[in-house]
Amino acid sequence: MDGPPPPASPAGLSAYVAVSQLLGLTLLATTGAWLGRYRGGVAWDSPLQFNVHPLCMVLGMVFLQGDGIIAVFESHRTKSIPNMYSLHSWCGMAAFVLYLLQWLLGCGFFLLPSTSFSLRSRYKPQHIFFGIALFALSIAACLLGITEMLLFNIRDSYSRFAPEGVLANTLGVLLVAFGLVVGYVLTRDDWKRPPLAEELALSMDFKTLTEHESPGGSSQ
Amino acid sequence: MDGPPPPASPAGLSAYVAVSQLLGLTLLATTGAWLGRYRGGVAWDSPLQFNVHPLCMVLGMVFLQGDGIIAVFESHRTKSIPNMYSLHSWCGMAAFVLYLLQWLLGCGFFLLPSTSFSLRSRYKPQHIFFGIALFALSIAACLLGITEMLLFNIRDSYSRFAPEGVLANTLGVLLVAFGLVVGYVLTRDDWKRPPLAEELALSMDFKTLTEHESPGGSSQ
Numbered sequence: 001m002d003g004p005p006p007p008a009s010p011a012g013l014s015a016y017v018a019v020s021q022l023l024g025l026t027l028l029a030t031t032g033a034w035l036g037r038y039r040g041g042v043a044w045d046s047p048l049q050f051n052v053h054p055l056c057m058v059l060g061m062v063f064l065q066g067d068g069i070i071a072v073f074e075s076h077r078t079k080s081i082p083n084m085y086s087l088h089s090w091c092g093m094a095a096f097v098l099y100l101l102q103w104l105l106g107c108g109f110f111l112l113p114s115t116s117f118s119l120r121s122r123y124k125p126q127h128i129f130f131g132i133a134l135f136a137l138s139i140a141a142c143l144l145g146i147t148e149m150l151l152f153n154i155r156d157s158y159s160r161f162a163p164e165g166v167l168a169n170t171l172g173v174l175l176v177a178f179g180l181v182v183g184y185v186l187t188r189d190d191w192k193r194p195p196l197a198e199e200l201a202l203s204m205d206f207k208t209l210t211e212h213e214s215p216g217g218s219s220q
Numbered sequence: 221m222d223g224p225p226p227p228a229s230p231a232g233l234s235a236y237v238a239v240s241q242l243l244g245l246t247l248l249a250t251t252g253a254w255l256g257r258y259r260g261g262v263a264w265d266s267p268l269q270f271n272v273h274p275l276c277m278v279l280g281m282v283f284l285q286g287d288g289i290i291a292v293f294e295s296h297r298t299k300s301i302p303n304m305y306s307l308h309s310w311c312g313m314a315a316f317v318l319y320l321l322q323w324l325l326g327c328g329f330f331l332l333p334s335t336s337f338s339l340r341s342r343y344k345p346q347h348i349f350f351g352i353a354l355f356a357l358s359i360a361a362c363l364l365g366i367t368e369m370l371l372f373n374i375r376d377s378y379s380r381f382a383p384e385g386v387l388a389n390t391l392g393v394l395l396v397a398f399g400l401v402v403g404y405v406l407t408r409d410d411w412k413r414p415p416l417a418e419e420l421a422l423s424m425d426f427k428t429l430t431e432h433e434s435p436g437g438s439s440q
Contacts, residue, residue: 082379087367087392094396129407133400140360140396147307147364151371159302172307176314176360180353187349187407 013191020181027174031055034171038164039153050075069096088144095137102130132186139179143172233411240401247394251275254391258384259373270295289316308364315357322350352406359399363392 035042035051042051050072069092076083084093109115109123146168150158158165185191255262255271262271270292289312296303304313329335329343366388370378378385405411 082381085379085381085385085389087363087370087389090389090393091363091396094393125409129404133403136356136360137396140356140363143307143311143360144363144367147367148371150307151368151375155371159305161302161305165305169305169307169310173310173314176311176357183353184349189345 010191013185016181016185020178020185023174023178023181027171027178030167030171030174034164034167038167047079049078069093086144086148088141088148091137091144092141095134095141098130098134098137102127102134128186132183135182136179139175142175146172230411233405236401236405240398240405243394243398243401247391247398250387250391250394254384254387258387267299269298289313306364306368308361308368311357311364312361315354315361318350318354318357322347322354348406352403355402356399359395362395366392 032055035055039051040048042048042055044052052075072089073083075081083089105123106127109120109127150165150168154162154164252275255275259271260268262268262275264272272295292309293303295301303309325343326347329340329347370385370388374382374384
């Protein structure tokens with residue numbers, strides 16, 4: 001569609017995005033350092049399978065989330081550890097199920113051609129709010145996982161500031177900092193993408209559209 | 221100041237506020253039930269002093285925060301437990317210090333008569349973002365505290381779904397639900413208070429105000 005060129009990126013946005021990516025890479029490296037240096041590394045068919053869980057959860061909070069959840073259940077079955085008893089597991093599973101719901105609702109509202117403009121525009125703010133809230137819940141679940149892992153493995157030396165504990169706490173602080181920067185970038189009003197020409201036209205025509213008008217059918 | 225009556229409350233807002241308050245009261249009651257039923261209750265000059273910490277943190281995340289922090293340091297000193305080694309303590313202390321900073325900045329920008337309108341309006345979105353982010357960080361710190369307390373006290377029976385573990389996990393889920401509802405109420409665009417008459421007038425006069433004009437001095 002022809003139209004005016006997209007507006008230039010707002011001042012400051014690039015720097016914040018760069019900081020968020022730098023923080024993201026740093027926390028991935030810190031996760032790798034912790035698992036590699038102190039927890040024996042990562043492998044699927046071995047007693048190290050558990051370590052796939054935090055690695056996948058932190059590495060790919062979106063696209064590797066499924067693998068991370070499978071790893072912890074298989075590891076628990078091998079070691080006869082019960083599932084889903086801890087607050088970490090409850091929060092992690094809630095984040096996983098709610099992300100799935102968010103994805104299904106997103107498909108239903110934004111991908112199905114039969115969904116009306118009016119429904120889409122009413123759902124969009126909910127989708128944005130829950131996307132950010134679930135991101136925060138994922139970070140909280142990571143923090144709980146770090147605390148569990150430390151209390152299971154180095155309970156006695158943790159209170160003597162064992163290097164592993166300090167490293168893992170630092171990872172937790174990096175996760176919080178990452179969440180703060182990403183949350184700031186996502187919610188700052190003047191960094192939101194301005195509506196496209198066709199969206200503006202749509203919102204002006206909004207009151208004349210019927211509830212069941214479809215995007216593909218409006219000009220036919 | 222005379223002016224038009226304030227606009228009516230938006231539809232739905234009261235119901236959400238009611239739900240948030242109901243969730244808040246429920247989580248306070250659940251905290252009380254956990255500490256009273258399983259952890260021996262709460263008392264300051266006794267080995268139960270530690271229990272003042274989660275109670276104060278959850279009961280009054282704002283006005284009792286100070287008491288909650290003092291209680292944990294005194295309790296640790298009495299029992300010769302080191303301070304500030306856990307991720308829970310790092311996140312809790314970060315939330316406390318950043319809240320203090322937020323409070324000081326809030327006083328400086330909004331209470332000092334000499335702060336210009338322009339500075340105030342540029343700081344306000346930051347104040348709102350960090351207020352919500354620190355609320356989320358406080359909830360994450362509570363979740364970490366719950367996990368620590370369970371792994372210190374009922375480590376072996378936790379994985380067998382001991383009633384205390386299920387109750388405390390439920391408290392964690394209530395904290396998350398409370399955060400979600402409050403966060404939703406705070407961020408929904410059409411539930412934001414519309415600008416008052418004097419604020420509208422100010423924003424219209426905005427470009428004619430100098431950077432160092434003060435609210436009290438503009439009409440003198």
